[in-house]
Amino acid sequence: MSDKVLLDYGSGGKASQRFIGELFLKHFDNPELRRLNDGAVLSVGAKIAVSTDTFTVDPIFFPGGDIGALSVHGTVNDVAMMGAQPRYLTCGFILEEGLPIDDLTRIVESMGKAASEAGVWIVTGDTKVVPKGAADKIFINTTGIGEVIIDPAPAGDLARPGDAILISGTLGDHGLAILSTRQGLSFETPVKSDCASLNHIIVDLLKSVPDVHVLRDPTRGGLATTLNEIAIASNVTCEIIEDDIPVRPEVKGGCSLLGLDPLYLANEGKFICVLPEAQVEAALALVRKSPLGVDARRIGTVTAVDKPGQPGRVLLKTGLGGKRLLGMLEGEQLPRIC
Amino acid sequence: MSLELLDQFHDPDLCKSVLERLNAALTGPLRFMEVCGTHTVAIFRSGLRSILPKEIIHLSGPGCPVCVTHESEVNAFLDLAENPKVIIATFGDLMRVPGSKSRTLKAAQADGARVEVVYSPPDALKIAAANPDAIVVFLGVGFETTAPGVAASLKMAKAQGLTNYRVLSFHKIVPPALEALLGDPETDIDAFIMPGHVSAIIGLEPYLPVASKYGKSAAIAGFEPLDILQALLFLAECKRDGRAEVVNLYRRVVRDQGNAKAQAILAEVFTPSDALWRGIGNIPGSGLEISDAFAAFDAKREFGITITECPPLPGCKCGDVLKGKLAPNLCPLFGKACTPAKPVGPCMVSTEGSCAAYFKYQVD
Numbered sequence: 001m002s003d004k005v006l007l008d009y010g011s012g013g014k015a016s017q018r019f020i021g022e023l024f025l026k027h028f029d030n031p032e033l034r035r036l037n038d039g040a041v042l043s044v045g046a047k048i049a050v051s052t053d054t055f056t057v058d059p060i061f062f063p064g065g066d067i068g069a070l071s072v073h074g075t076v077n078d079v080a081m082m083g084a085q086p087r088y089l090t091c092g093f094i095l096e097e098g099l100p101i102d103d104l105t106r107i108v109e110s111m112g113k114a115a116s117e118a119g120v121w122i123v124t125g126d127t128k129v130v131p132k133g134a135a136d137k138i139f140i141n142t143t144g145i146g147e148v149i150i151d152p153a154p155a156g157d158l159a160r161p162g163d164a165i166l167i168s169g170t171l172g173d174h175g176l177a178i179l180s181t182r183q184g185l186s187f188e189t190p191v192k193s194d195c196a197s198l199n200h201i202i203v204d205l206l207k208s209v210p211d212v213h214v215l216r217d218p219t220r221g222g223l224a225t226t227l228n229e230i231a232i233a234s235n236v237t238c239e240i241i242e243d244d245i246p247v248r249p250e251v252k253g254g255c256s257l258l259g260l261d262p263l264y265l266a267n268e269g270k271f272i273c274v275l276p277e278a279q280v281e282a283a284l285a286l287v288r289k290s291p292l293g294v295d296a297r298r299i300g301t302v303t304a305v306d307k308p309g310q311p312g313r314v315l316l317k318t319g320l321g322g323k324r325l326l327g328m329l330e331g332e333q334l335p336r337i338c
Numbered sequence: 339m340s341l342e343l344l345d346q347f348h349d350p351d352l353c354k355s356v357l358e359r360l361n362a363a364l365t366g367p368l369r370f371m372e373v374c375g376t377h378t379v380a381i382f383r384s385g386l387r388s389i390l391p392k393e394i395i396h397l398s399g400p401g402c403p404v405c406v407t408h409e410s411e412v413n414a415f416l417d418l419a420e421n422p423k424v425i426i427a428t429f430g431d432l433m434r435v436p437g438s439k440s441r442t443l444k445a446a447q448a449d450g451a452r453v454e455v456v457y458s459p460p461d462a463l464k465i466a467a468a469n470p471d472a473i474v475v476f477l478g479v480g481f482e483t484t485a486p487g488v489a490a491s492l493k494m495a496k497a498q499g500l501t502n503y504r505v506l507s508f509h510k511i512v513p514p515a516l517e518a519l520l521g522d523p524e525t526d527i528d529a530f531i532m533p534g535h536v537s538a539i540i541g542l543e544p545y546l547p548v549a550s551k552y553g554k555s556a557a558i559a560g561f562e563p564l565d566i567l568q569a570l571l572f573l574a575e576c577k578r579d580g581r582a583e584v585v586n587l588y589r590r591v592v593r594d595q596g597n598a599k600a601q602a603i604l605a606e607v608f609t610p611s612d613a614l615w616r617g618i619g620n621i622p623g624s625g626l627e628i629s630d631a632f633a634a635f636d637a638k639r640e641f642g643i644t645i646t647e648c649p650p651l652p653g654c655k656c657g658d659v660l661k662g663k664l665a666p667n668l669c670p671l672f673g674k675a676c677t678p679a680k681p682v683g684p685c686m687v688s689t690e691g692s693c694a695a696y697f698k699y700q701v702d
Contacts (some may be wrong), residue, residue, distance in 0.1 A: 183457060258457075315701060316385070317385070318383075318384055318385030319348055319350060319384075319385075320348065320350055320353055320384055320385050320386060320389060320563055321350060321385070321389060322384065322385020322386055322387065322388040322389045323385055323388050323701050324382060324383065324385050324387075324388065324699040324700070324701060325698060325699050325700065325701055327697075327698045327699075330678050330679060
């Protein structure tokens with residue numbers, strides 16, 4: 001193999017075969033992929049959950065992860081949020097001609113490791129190489145297939161007045177890690193992405209705590225946007241308490257420097273759980289047992305909308321005891337003038 | 339400043355005790371205006387607005403630099419963005435500001451315009467150095483706070499012999515706008531909270547006419563809830579006692595004489611001029627043009643840009659909101675034809691605009 005990705009590698013000919021064999025098969029190896037068929041034949045339980053996502057993150061390597069690990073964690077988490085145990089992934093790569101093979105190897109290796117930790121097989125895939133400039137280094141699409149373990153699955157429209165709102169850990173880590181790397185900023189205490197697969201902790205939760213109404217991972221748009229989606233879909237008010245929302249001091253500091261709000265920053269290893277009051281203690285105790293959930297907290301309560309016919313919304317009780325709206329993110333967060 | 343120290347400025351118990359003293363000092367309604375987008379957002383975001391005594395009426399003046407950038411100025415930089423030789427370098431919050439035909443830099447970028455979001459003017463110099471075939475134009479929008487940094491970038495460009503860097507200066511200065519407000523017989527404002535960042539540059543002295551000429555009190559304040567409550571307490575006490583005073587309550591950042599270095603660089607690089615304020619119109623002496631000594635870096639001269647006032651938007655009441663005559667939610671367009679997603683007027687444009695803050699944070 002050359003030290004850079006060549007257009008030949010996407011030709012479908014011998015160069016492609018060597019490329020796939022020496023790189024992807026090596027790191028993703030499993031019996032189904034090894035057959036190198038046009039697709040995969042799989043068996044899963046009666047009901048399956050499917051989710052797809054495409055990853056274009058820039059930079060492709062960032063503190064705490066890379067685009068490869070993220071492409072596994074992101075889709076695994078989306079499948080898990082559907083109340084399913086993720087089993088299989090497919091992946092599609094769009095590679096820019098000239099991408100260093102070392103970089104690609106690091107990414108593929110990291111995907112293989114993430115998949116094995118999450119307990120999923122990457123069963124089929126595709127690579128395309130496009131001329132220099134036609135794509136930015138590497139784009140990855142993954143589709144995940146999971147076995148539904150709880151039916152009906154938790155869903156965004158099932159939050160009910162009286163339910164408690166839990167978060168599995170600190171907010172804003174991934175978003176700030178990406179933005180600060182992109183801007184070439186470094187902080188005294190380095191900010192690391194939280195990207196991780198949550199399927200094990202989710203499956204444990206669903207198997208031992210009944211009646212989980214909503215599970216969502218607050219990725220793009222952050223906690224604020226995801227809670228608004230839940231409030232609107234369920235037609236309820238989500239009341240959350242500012243002082244109870246876990247944010248690392250270094251993330252708080254970095255955000256105040258850059259004029260960002262951690263409640264709107266992406267997370268890649270956190271989930272929101274909405275469930276009846278009676279299950280709160282059991283759920284928190286279980287989630288906190290996992291290293292991915294040590295900072296889990298209850299952050300609020302679901303209440304009925306103030307006036308009938310009014311759309312669902314999110315209210316934030318501030319540290320001062322005041323109340324304000326916590327709206328949805330409009331577009332991307334932009335740095336301010338002053 | 340350490341985060342721990344800053345934490346004390348939103349300590350709920352301290353705030354509660356100042357709030358009690360504030361309640362006791364009030365003898366009737368207190369209509370106060372802040373003229374700083376950061377204050378606007380701080381008051382809404384901290385929830386302070388929802389716990390202030392009902393006698394206190396919060397008005398947001400023309401303190402958000404993005405909001406007061408006139409639509410004809412926005413049109414000018416949108417036109418410039420279409421020049422294939424130009425790379426626009428800008429602070430992020432100008433990206434979504436619509437010109438008079440609802441165009442934005444974001445849309446121009448999607449159409450192929452070269453637009454780079456930067457965190458500081460020196461970043462724009464780096465872009466200029468890396469793109470010798472292009473002319474990099476930094477959009478100089480902001481008050482006394484940001485203008486010194488832009489001025490410094492011009493001096494750096496001159497020292498480095500960088501010939502492809504330009505600034506399009508639409509900078510504005512705060513004191514003439516205050517005078518314009520106070521001179522308007524229709525405005526009804528009891529007192530002012532003065533912008534912390536702007537005051538760090540200009541100091542206390544430019545605000546003295548607020549008391550001496552117009553008989554109103556003003557307090558320079560920081561941005562934490564306790565800063566704002568202390569300023570309100572001072573303003574309420576002044577009103578109770580029939581005094582008019584201007585005071586600096588942000589001593590951990592603002593010196594009474596301001597920042598002499600920053601003032602000197604402003605005087606060296608810019609000359610005062612008239613300027614158009616969105617929603618208000620022309621305010622004499624409220625703008626900063628690039629001085630003759632730096633003419634070679636002036637985008638207005640290079641591209642022959644002149645700014646003429648275009649008619650105000652039909653139905654938009656932003657002028658009245660900025661002058662404290664109308665609450666945001668009482669504008670007929672508010673939340674209907676005019677939302678943060680599709681802003682009509684300046685106050686809805688920036689996240690720091692009074693209408694946008696009201697829309698985003700106000701519960702009732």
